[in-house]
Amino acid sequence: MYSNEHKKYLKKIKINNFLIRFTQILIIFLIIFLWQYAANHNLINTFISSSPKEIVKTIINLYKDGTLFHHIWITFYEVIISFLIATLGGILIATLLWRFKFLSKVIDPYLTILNSLPKVSLGPIIIIIAGASAKSIIIMALFISIIITIINVKQAFNNVDENKIRLLKSFKSKPHQIFFKLILPSNYNNLINVCKVNIGLIFIGVIMGEFLVSKAGVGYLIMYGSQVFNLNLVMTGIILLSVMATLLYYLIVFIEKRLQK
Amino acid sequence: MDILKVKNLRKTYHTKKNEILAVEDFSLNLKQGEFVAIVGPSGCGKSTILSILCGLDKASSGKIEIDKNLKFGYMLQGDNLFDWRNIYKNCLLGLELENNLTKENINYVNKLLDTYGLKEFKKAYPNNLSGGMRQRVSLIRTLATKPDILFLDEPFSALDYQTRLAVSDDVYQIIKKEKKSAIMITHDISEAISMADRIIVLTKRPSKIKNIYEIKLTNRSTPIQNRKAKEFAYYYDKIWKDIDYHV
Numbered sequence A: 001m002y003s004n005e006h007k008k009y010l011k012k013i014k015i016n017n018f019l020i021r022f023t024q025i026l027i028i029f030l031i032i033f034l035w036q037y038a039a040n041h042n043l044i045n046t047f048i049s050s051s052p053k054e055i056v057k058t059i060i061n062l063y064k065d066g067t068l069f070h071h072i073w074i075t076f077y078e079v080i081i082s083f084l085i086a087t088l089g090g091i092l093i094a095t096l097l098w099r100f101k102f103l104s105k106v107i108d109p110y111l112t113i114l115n116s117l118p119k120v121s122l123g124p125i126i127i128i129i130a131g132a133s134a135k136s137i138i139i140m141a142l143f144i145s146i147i148i149t150i151i152n153v154k155q156a157f158n159n160v161d162e163n164k165i166r167l168l169k170s171f172k173s174k175p176h177q178i179f180f181k182l183i184l185p186s187n188y189n190n191l192i193n194v195c196k197v198n199i200g201l202i203f204i205g206v207i208m209g210e211f212l213v214s215k216a217g218v219g220y221l222i223m224y225g226s227q228v229f230n231l232n233l234v235m236t237g238i239i240l241l242s243v244m245a246t247l248l249y250y251l252i253v254f255i256e257k258r259l260q261k
Numbered sequence B: 001m002d003i004l005k006v007k008n009l010r011k012t013y014h015t016k017k018n019e020i021l022a023v024e025d026f027s028l029n030l031k032q033g034e035f036v037a038i039v040g041p042s043g044c045g046k047s048t049i050l051s052i053l054c055g056l057d058k059a060s061s062g063k064i065e066i067d068k069n070l071k072f073g074y075m076l077q078g079d080n081l082f083d084w085r086n087i088y089k090n091c092l093l094g095l096e097l098e099n100n101l102t103k104e105n106i107n108y109v110n111k112l113l114d115t116y117g118l119k120e121f122k123k124a125y126p127n128n129l130s131g132g133m134r135q136r137v138s139l140i141r142t143l144a145t146k147p148d149i150l151f152l153d154e155p156f157s158a159l160d161y162q163t164r165l166a167v168s169d170d171v172y173q174i175i176k177k178e179k180k181s182a183i184m185i186t187h188d189i190s191e192a193i194s195m196a197d198r199i200i201v202l203t204k205r206p207s208k209i210k211n212i213y214e215i216k217l218t219n220r221s222t223p224i225q226n227r228k229a230k231e232f233a234y235y236y237d238k239i240w241k242d243i244d245y246h247v
Ligand SMILES: Nc1ncnc2c1ncn2[C@@H]1O[C@H](COP(=O)(O)OP(=O)(O)O)[C@@H](O)[C@H]1O
Pocket: B013, B014, B015, B020, B022, B041, B042, B043, B044, B045, B046, B047, B048, B049, B205
């Protein structure tokens, strides 16, 4: 079907992709190996930097305690809840602001102020109001991501081609029709990107919240570990976090691909 | 029979800094089945007139008389197809919005797609179509809601010259075959002469009517053929002088 030249070309791409993957995996193994090697030969202070072996041990111990999945689940739960509220709520508010330009103009400066405010500074107030519980953590994460979600989504909605809106109006469309037939579908990619960015922000918020208040969760593990100078626990927490964040990111990519079909 | 009467249309735009008188005085009577072209220097208020006629904008004063039962179709610059809808779905857009997806209407759209060479492309997406085909889809989308009058605002200006000739030929024949009346804006004098029954030349802003030409060509046929008519140069020359381009 294809010419030989084209086959060669396809093969080259395949080989290239394979090499990229291979090198990526190699780098991980190399880091783990060097880290362990340095630890074994006392080139680094394992008390501070831990080692792969110790991390694995810590994970196994947590698992035997029965607390490993408890902590992961708590953090995961907080992330998912805040993610859903921040993303859906942010899009909903942005929709209202798109629809009601007066409201949008009124709120604009407040959004800017809230956006430039370092959200961590709200931590103490949130704790006082909502109590030292998962509630505070979720609110914290919400604050960090929802403002920027609103701003980005609103801008994307307002950027839709004016001519296409005129076209719909010439068919006598109502605002909700313009929204569902044009605004929403034309911003599909932007919304997916908002989701991807939000996952990262939500993790920041949740872990910060857990540092401040929690009694459980991966952030708590890290905090607790640093308080009792158990750096193995701290490193374990960090590793768990990066795995979780990556998995969630790819979950969104997976959903994105599914929806595209 | 005039199906649309416009009298002394006037439009002022208000902005924070000043007010702009875009249209000073515009009148027009459109007959059933007639194809009218409006030409004039850019920025003179052509688009303004059209959006007032199809109800997207309000006139400051003047009178528009139109039979309440008549329907408009509006085609504006570029094809404005929705990339995420396939060709078939793009054509159904207007009917969807009007909650009018009856079997009869859907059959009509299918018939239009088949007749105008898009049969095999119903499932294709706009990105895979040539500029000319996209323009045809855009016209079918407009025709799907069975408008009586078409308003075309520089519909071909996004196309390159060759495609433009072919597409205007296409679009013209579709409009004539479906027996629609049309008002088309263009800044291309040749395009206007080759397609229109009547040409209205506007002055620069604030626009008034400078001249009106009934286009009478020997052996009138398709726009491309019409360009060869012996009167073509005569009209071109006249209108060119009317518009009085300064460079
Ligand atoms: N919404 C608007 N607000 C203010 N001025 C406008 C608006 N739309 C058009 N104008 C002005 O009115 C004039 C005519 O515009 P337009 O009808 O688009 O011209 P044309 O289509 O002939 O190029 C231009 O000077 C333009 O700047």
